[in-house]
Amino acid sequence: MDKEIKDLLKQQFNQNLTTNIETIEKVLDKSSDLVKRDFVIHGTSNLRAVCYFTDGLVDKLQVEHVLESLQYEFHKYLATSDGYVDFENSADSLNENLLYNSSVSTTKDLQKGIDAVLIGDALVIVDGLSEAIIIAARGYAMRSIAEPTNEQVVRGPRDGFVENLRTNTATLRRRIRDPLFRIDSVQIGKKTKTDVGIAYIKGLASDDLVEEVKARLSNIEIDGILESGYIEELISDGPWTPFPTIQSTERPDKAASSILEGRVVLLIDNTPFTLLMPVSFWQFLQASDDYYYNFYIGSFFRLIRYIAFVVSLTFPSIFVMLASFHQEMIPTPLALTIASGREVNPFPVLLEALLMEISFELMREAGLRMPKPIGSAVSIVGSLIIGQAAVQAGLISPFMVIVVALTGIASFAIPNYSSSFAIRLMRFPILIASGTLGLLGFTFTIGLLLIHLISLRSFGKPYFEPFAPYEPNEFKDMFIRSPWWSMKKQPSHVTQNTNRVGSNQMPSPPKKGEEDES
Amino acid sequence: MKITKFIVILIAVSLLTSCAGKREINDLAIVLAVGIDKGEKQKFKVTVEVVRASDARGQTGSPAGNAGDPMWIASAEGDSIFEAIRNISTYSSRRVFWAHNYVIVVNEELAEKEGIKDIIDFFTRNPELRMRTWIVATPDKAGEVVSTQTGLEVIPGEALSKLFRYNPISAVSPRTQIRDVHTAYLSESSDPIMARVKLQERVVPNKADGGGGGGEKPPGGEEKGKGEPSIKQIEMSGTTVFKKDKMVGTLSKKETRGLLPFIENVGTAIIPLTCPGKEKEKITVEVKKNKVEVLPFIKDNAPFYKINLSLTTNVVEANCDFDIDDRKMIDEIERNLEKKYKGYIKSALEKGQKEYKADIFELGKTFENKYPEKWKSFRENWDEKYAAAKFDINVKAEVQSGVLLYTPTQPGSRGK
Incomplete structure (x- = not known):
């Protein structure tokens, strides 16, 4: 048949x-x-x-x-x-x-x-x-353009990608009117025949990169593509890594800025999530507001996010390590406070931390899956039972509640959900290693993690750039966000150094005498 | 396959160690102060003050609290310090943990008869102990000092530690850490010193039951039966001087003030002086800054030291009329202060050099730094050379300001 x-x-x-x-x-x-x-x-x-x-x-x-x-x-x-x-x-x-x-x-x-x-x-x-x-008489009901709920900004455009490829290409085209801006199209999926748009600026994105993306896409053999995650997993450089080597976003401004930096954006029909490539790890800690606000504000909140990254990755492990192996490293008054909180605690610190971390993830997951009207019940029950009753019953030490809560909050401050998830996932091996081997286990797992991250590539580009390989010029837009007038070049991470901002763009009051000329 | 092997090894590594070396923070007996006395039967008696964390912190949600004392005192004897400590662990349910030790208290009797060699060796050899622990000597029982609750701090060890941390305000005792004692002991010229603390009965005017600051009665607070309630307080009282590792004597608070400029940066000191021309009234100056220069020379094949001390002071209290513009008066105050400070230094040098024959001023080290060649011939008989050393003490004092007031505080002075 x-x-x-x-x-x-x-x-x-x-x-x-x-x-x-x-x-x-x-x-x-x-x-x-x-x-x-x-x-x-x-x-x-x-x-x-x-x-x-x-x-x-x-x-x-x-x-x-x-x-x-x-x-x-x-x-x-x-x-x-x-x-x-x-x-x-x-x-x-x-x-x-x-x-x-x-x-x-x-x-x-x-x-x-x-x-x-x-x-x-x-x-x-x-x-x-x-x-x-x-x-061509296509016309079907679809969601209207709305603000992306997963990547909110305070200042910035309020439109987001929708499920319709054509609308999405239009949103991008409205932002970039360059004649060299190309949106090539391929169909992927034997059964779904999903349209995929490959958006880039010819000449800015290196030809090799565009060819590589196209080649990888053409290699895909699958019955159906229902979401960009399918493609992400089929073309990413590190099939085993929990860290995303391709960034996904719902924000057209983010996609457009990626295109302007010489990256390639994949627009996939039927999903608002577009894929940006190549990426470096640090991009996941950058939010689009960073670029819209004053650079002091942008830099400050970026630093806060770096702190959030470190905290969400290591805080419980450091606590467990200190409280069960290296008590001499805790300042004396703090050590006494921790000890007093743990006085009646029946569990070892490691088990306590694992229990709390897992119950936190449980609450997060339950809150996500529950129908919205009931969702708030989870947080009430969770905070009351875990936060209050468990401490009063002497099951959990109050310090651990603080540690886990802070870690949870820090992980929410990471703007990209998939990387925040990767970091949350990596927390567990580090936690177990620190709880069983102390500082040795902690440094060992952090070392392994770093080796892994440095060895990763995203479409051939080093994942940890500009940190490793060290590119001092790129630090202008890494830990801090330098003012626009000082970022003269495109990031060399993806494209050849081309000018992005003209010279002498730093605004200054007109000199006397010149004022009258106009 | 490779990855599976890798993961299996990782899991095995973390599980098979069975958490080697793990000790939960609540399974530790955290020592905050240790006192070393002469034992009755054996050489040493070690008293440790272990903090009971839940009582010290009054943790909400920890039902174990409210049992009373924030600390647990344990003592045991032994022929060596380590043996004594091991004897403590025969009845301590928790592992004795030393890393948070604030202070080591040494009994003077022990220091005089047995010396502190064993103490220095033990407390610097053990990796769990810190080199920056305070070390003090006391004429009282060291065990009593470490178990005395002062009322202000919950834990006595903390009280002692803070006493030293904020010590520069009073400047009556040196701030000696085990590291300093260790250095001085190992040095070929210098001799160690220790801060001296003692227990002092202090009358509590407003208390009938002799209680301290809190509601509970501290163990040190005992009524003498004479009507006046009092509480024992640990207070600083000068310096204990050692020759090699044996204690040879003490310096009083005033003599210590003469010693301090040689060895550390003194913070502030309050010096009451008689008012110029009015013997009965007092004017008090606070030393804000002091700068000391010890310049060694060689004179008659013996060391000769020129000691230049410059003081910057403020007048902080004037019972007589004091006007900052009155140059003559200020000059006189300055001369008085210079005389007084010269006296301090002289008496300290006198005691150290003549009476105890101990180089506690680091004079040998200063000399070596300036004349490394000459030192080679001096080092053999430094004790004699030190005894023959001469000093020229110059003190230069300056009254800088009257703090907030320029004019005398006297009736009718406003509106002039």
């Missing part, structure tokens, strides 16, 4: 309408959403035609408009020679003269015609014509 349909799809359109209809109906069977509209072209001797489209995917007004013009006007533009209809040239004539639609094409391949129907275009087949006409 499958093979039969595959063979059918390889066919071309037949001049005989009935054969065509039979073939199409063999392939598509009788899907309830497939609409077949037979009609006769007026002014001819019963020239029959048929229009196929998928209900719900087309804009019906457009289809009706097309049908109307076909039924009543078509005969005027039928190319005739010797009193007979010249079917060879009719399709072109139709295209040029009659159809008001903005995007019309003809095809001979049955496969393409059926694809068009399934994608939301209308397919018109006229008896006697060996070509089918594809009329």
Whole structure:
């Protein structure tokens, strides 16, 4: 059966309408959403035609408009020679003269015609014509542009990507009007045939990079792409690493700035999450507000995020390590406070920390999965039971509650969810190593982690750049965000050094004398 | 496959160690002060003051609290310090943990008869002990000193430590750490000193039961039966001087004031002086800055030291009329102060050089630094050379300001 349909799809359109209809109906069977509209072209001797489209995917007004013009006007533009209809040239004539639609094409391949129907275009087949006409009439219900809820900013554009690829390309195009800005398109997924847009600025993004992205995409063999995560995992450089080597974002401004830095952005149909590549690890600690606010504010909050990164990765481990191995490293008054809190505690510090960390993750996950109206109940129960009762019952020391809470808050301050998740995940091996081997285990696991991170590549670019390999010039936009007038070059991480800001951009009051010139 | 092996090894490493060396913080007996006395039967008696964390901190949510004392005192004897400590652990349910020790108190009787060699060796050899622990000597029982609750701090060890940390205000005792004693002991010329503390009965005027600061009665606070309630306080009282490792004597608070400029940066000191021309009234100056220069020379094949001390002071209290513009009066105050400070230094030098024959002023070291060649011939018989050393003491005092007041505090002075 499958093979039969595959063979059918390889066919071309037949001049005989009935054969065509039979073939199409063999392939598509009788899907309830497939609409077949037979009609006769007026002014001819019963020239029959048929229009196929998928209900719900087309804009019906457009289809009706097309049908109307076909039924009543078509005969005027039928190319005739010797009193007979010249079917060879009719399709072109139709295209040029009659159809008001903005995007019309003809095809001979049955496969393409059926694809068009399934994608939301209308397919018109006229008896006697060996070509089918594809009329773009896509129009389906979709979510309107809204602010991305996962990457909120205080200052910055409020629009986000949506599930529709075309809308997304438009949002990007509205930001970058450069003629060299390219959005190439490929289809991935044997069954889903998902459209993927490859957006980059030609000349700015290195050709090698664009080629590499395209090559990796063309290697994908999968039945379906439902979210950009599929693609991310299929083309990333480190298949085993928990750290994201491709950044995903819902923010068009973030995507646009990546494109301007010479990166490649993948826009995937049916998901608002676009993929940016290549990335360095430090990008996950940068938020778009950093660039919109005054650079002091941007730098300060960026530093806070670096602290959050260190805290969320190591704080519980350091506490466990100090409290169970290296008590001499704690200042005496603090050591006494910790000891007094742990006086009646039945668990070893490591177990206590693991219990609390896991229950914290549990609460987070439960709060996420619960229906929204009940979600707040989780936090109330969680904070009351864990925070209050467990401490009063002497099960958990108050210090551990503070440590875990601080760690949790710090992990929420990391702007990128997938990297925040990676960091939260890495916390557990470090915690176990510190709790069993003390400082030795802590340094060992941190060392392993660093080795792993430094060995990672993102589309061939070192993941830890500019830290390793050390690129002093890139530090202008790493721990701090330098003022725009001082960041003259593009980051060399992805593209060759090209100027981004003109020279002498630092604003200053006009000198005396020059004032009068204008 | 490689990764699986790697992960298996990692898990094995962390699990098979069975948390070697792990000791939970609440399983430790954290020592905050240790006292070393002469034992009755054996050589040493070591008394440790272990903090009971939950009582010291009054942790909410820890039901073990409210049992009373914030500390637990344990003592045991032994022929060596380590043996005594091991004897403590025969009845201590928790592991004795030394890293947070604030202070080592040494009994003077022990220091005089047995010397402090064993103490220096033990407290610098053990990796769990810090080199920056305070070390003090006391004429009282060291065990009593470490177990005396002063009332202000919850834990006595902390009280002693803070006494030293904020010591520059009073400047009556040196701030000696085990490191300093160790250095001086190892040095070929210098001799060690220790701060001296003693227990002093202090009358508590407003208390009938002799209680300290808190509601509970501290163990040190005992009524003498004479009507006046009093509480024992640990207070600083000068310096204990050693020759090699044996204690040879003490310096009083005033003599210590003469010693301090040689060995450390003194903070402030309060010096009451008689008012110029009015013997009964007092004017008090506070030394804000002092700068000392010890310049060694060789005279008659013996060391000769020129000691230049310059003091910057403020008048902080004037019972007589004091006007900052009165140059003559200020000059006189300065002369008085110079005389007084010269006296301090002289008496300290007198005691150290003549009476105890101990180089506690680091004079040998100063000499060596300036004349390294000459030192080679001096080092053999430094004790004799030191005894023959001569001094020229110059003190230069300056009254800088009258703090907030310029004019005398006297009726009718406003509106002039």
